[in-house]
Amino acid sequence: MKGKLVRIGNSRGVRLAKPLIEEAGLTDDVEIRVQGGALIITSVESPRAGWAESVTKYGPSKLLDEPSATVFDESEWTW
Secondary structure, eight states: OOOOEEEETTEEEEOOOHHHHHHHTOOSSEEEEEETTEEEEEEOOOTTTTHHHHHHHHOGGGTSOOOOOOHIIIIIOOO
């Protein structure tokens, strides 16, 4: 697909056809980088993507470490 750069103020933009956006799976937030002389546009991934699946994989008993006493617990804290 060929296109043209369009002027947007002092910047330039590229119009992308809806089918192209859908096929690439792009959302409103994208990440743009230059690689080998080409612009690469990808969807921004959520930093916590997949966490829910990981929790169900390990179960609640594997998520927390066993409590351990510290020097503060033994000498400075009044129970």
